[in-house]
Amino acid sequence: xxxxxxxxxxxxxxxxxxxxxxxxxxxxxxxxxxxxxxxxxxxxxxxxxxxxxxxxxxxxxxxxxxxxxxxxxxxxxxxxxxxxxxxxxxxxxxxxxxxxxxxxxxxxxxxxxxxxxxxxxxxxxxxxxxxxxxxxxxxxxxxxxxxxxxxxxxxxxxxxxxxxxxxxxxxxxxxxxxxxxxxxxxxxxxxxx
Amino acid sequence: xxxxxxxxxxxxxxxxxxxxxxxxxxxxxxxxxxxxxxxxxxxxxxxxxxxxxxxxxxxxxxxxxxxxxxxxxxxxxxxxxxxxxxxxxxxxxxxxxxxxxxxxxxxxxxxxxxxxxxxxxxxxxxxxxxxxxxxxxxxxxxxxxxxxxxxxxxxxxxxxxxxxxxxxxxxxxxxxx
Numbered sequence: 001x002x003x004x005x006x007x008x009x010x011x012x013x014x015x016x017x018x019x020x021x022x023x024x025x026x027x028x029x030x031x032x033x034x035x036x037x038x039x040x041x042x043x044x045x046x047x048x049x050x051x052x053x054x055x056x057x058x059x060x061x062x063x064x065x066x067x068x069x070x071x072x073x074x075x076x077x078x079x080x081x082x083x084x085x086x087x088x089x090x091x092x093x094x095x096x097x098x099x100x101x102x103x104x105x106x107x108x109x110x111x112x113x114x115x116x117x118x119x120x121x122x123x124x125x126x127x128x129x130x131x132x133x134x135x136x137x138x139x140x141x142x143x144x145x146x147x148x149x150x151x152x153x154x155x156x157x158x159x160x161x162x163x164x165x166x167x168x169x170x171x172x173x174x175x176x177x178x179x180x181x182x183x184x185x186x187x188x189x190x191x192x193x
Numbered sequence: 194x195x196x197x198x199x200x201x202x203x204x205x206x207x208x209x210x211x212x213x214x215x216x217x218x219x220x221x222x223x224x225x226x227x228x229x230x231x232x233x234x235x236x237x238x239x240x241x242x243x244x245x246x247x248x249x250x251x252x253x254x255x256x257x258x259x260x261x262x263x264x265x266x267x268x269x270x271x272x273x274x275x276x277x278x279x280x281x282x283x284x285x286x287x288x289x290x291x292x293x294x295x296x297x298x299x300x301x302x303x304x305x306x307x308x309x310x311x312x313x314x315x316x317x318x319x320x321x322x323x324x325x326x327x328x329x330x331x332x333x334x335x336x337x338x339x340x341x342x343x344x345x346x347x348x349x350x351x352x353x354x355x356x357x358x359x360x361x362x363x364x365x366x367x368x369x370x
Contacts, residue, residue, distance in 0.1 A: 063265060064298065127296040130321025134263065134295065134332050141330060146225050147349040148268075149331060 039181045043088050046166070046181055049080040051152075053191040063131050068122035076110055077157045077188035079164070082150040085143040091179070092169040093141040093149060100155050102162040110154040112136060142172070161185045222346075223358040229344040234259070234336070235326045237291075239316035242299060247291065247316055249338065256288040256366050257338040261318075261329050263295045264305040269333040272351035277310035279354045279363070287367045295332060296321035337366065 037048035051059075053074050060070050085091040100107035112133070119129050137151030155162075164183045170176030222228070237249035237259065249257060260276060262269035273292075280290050292315045294302045299317065306313055318324050327336070335348040352359055 059265070063301075126320040126322070130296040130325065131263070131265070133321075133325075134266075138331065144225075144227060144349055147330075149350075151331070 037183055037186065039183070043086055043170075044091055044168070044179060044181075045084045045086065047082050048164075048183055048186065049082065050186070050189050051078045051080060052189045060128075060132075063128065064125075065128050065132075066122060066124065069119065069124045069128065072118045072122055074191050075157060076154050077190075078152045078154055079186065080150060080152050081137065081166070082148065083143065084148040085145060087145065088170050088176070089145060090170065090172045090174075091143040092174055093138065093143055094167075094169070095137065095139050095153065097167040097169075098153070099165045099167075100162055101165075102158055102160045107155050107158065107162060110156065112139065155188075157190055158188045159190070161187050223352070223362050225349040225352055226359075226362065227347045227349060229336075229347055231339075231343045231345060234338045234342050234344050237293075237316075237323060237327070239293065239318055239323060241314045241316050242303070243314065249291075249342065252289060252338075253342055254340050255286055256340060256363075258288060258290045258363070259327075259336040259338055260290070260292045260333065261295055261324050261327065261335075262292060262333045263297055264301050265297075266332045268351035270305070270309070272333050272354070273306070273313075274309050275352070275354040275356075277312060279360060280310075280312050282360070283363070283367075288363060291316060293318050293324065295324040337363075 037050075039046045056073055056078060057070055060073060065073075083091070083093065095109065095111075098109070100109060115132065116129075119132075124132075135152055137153050138149065141149055143149055161184075164186055166181045166183075168179040168181075170179055234249055234257075238246065240246050249259070262273065264270065276290065276292065283290065290313070292310075292313050294315045295318050302315060302317070306315065324332075327334075329336075330347070330349065333351050335352070336344055337346040337348075339345045354360065354363070
């Protein structure tokens with residue numbers, strides 16, 4: 001539709017983007033106790049924070065959570081990814097496209113639905129349930145240009161290091177290159193016996 | 194031949210015009226401000242910390258800056274002083290700034306706001322259900338509701354409202370009342 005010179009500029013920019021993506025995709029961040037759990041390229045930044053039981057207890061106690069609810073939380077492993085879309089039209093956060101595994105065995109993520117039953121058992125008031133919901137990572141989000149998101153992703157407590165593979169569709173129509181970010185050797189911080 | 198050349202030139206001009214229009218449209222909004230589809234704003238009827246009721250249904254005729262936040266959220270804590278800074282700059286008959294705390298106690302809210310935003314009297318969404326009805330993309334979130342009660346803009350995450358880009362954007366809204 002557009003004249004040749006514009007088409008060729010568009011084509012060249014696509015080639016450059018594609019080459020950059022190939023180089024930058026599938027980067028790994030290793031948590032060997034020295035390297036931080038961080039990933040960054042020209043399009044996206046992502047880092048992981050692992051909360052200690054003390055931090056989790058203090059945070060939720062400070063917001064009026066009862067001990068039964070806190071005990072349920074401490075049975076699990078909270079990972080807090082913080083993601084920022086720096087330049088793309090959209091980066092799709094879809095937690096169902098994230099995989100967790102330890103020693104080649106998949107780990108099932110604990111989804112939002114799990115918690116409503118736990119909160120009924122623990123008698124947690126609606127206000128605290130609402131707060132808890134906002135501290136979780138959204139299940140699906142089209143992260144727009146310059147939008148960031150942070151929140152907890154929860155898996156069952158692990159004694160061994162595990163790998164998290166986060167796949168993101170890109171582009172408003174999800175037709176852009178899939179971005180894959182892998183964090184290896186992540187270790188849950190469990191409660192002291 | 195000549196006809197083809199003319200068509201190519203016209204297409205070229207159209208492409209340039211379309212690109213310029215698209216760039217202008219994208220750049221006219223400050224970073225992180227997203228246009229909404231103009232659907233009616235959800236109901237919002239809450240009490241502030243003095244027990245006074247505020248109803249968005251009674252805010253027709255003015256723009257409303259509807260801001261959801263919680264003191265535990267880091268970006269909310271960083272953004273709140275910028276809201277305090279712009280608060281005195283707007284006549285509430287033109288743009289009313291309404292901050293809604295999501296599901297926290299009065300003690301927590303008071304302790305935080307007294308230090309960083311003493312002029313703001315938040316509405317208290319005690320059980321968090323109003324926030325859930327509005328379905329913000331996360332906390333913090335700011336909606337700009339037009340004088341007819343329609344959602345016109347959403348600010349993604351925390352924004353520096355006291356910086357010129359954002360302040361001018363809000364001032365322009367009032368002009369197009």
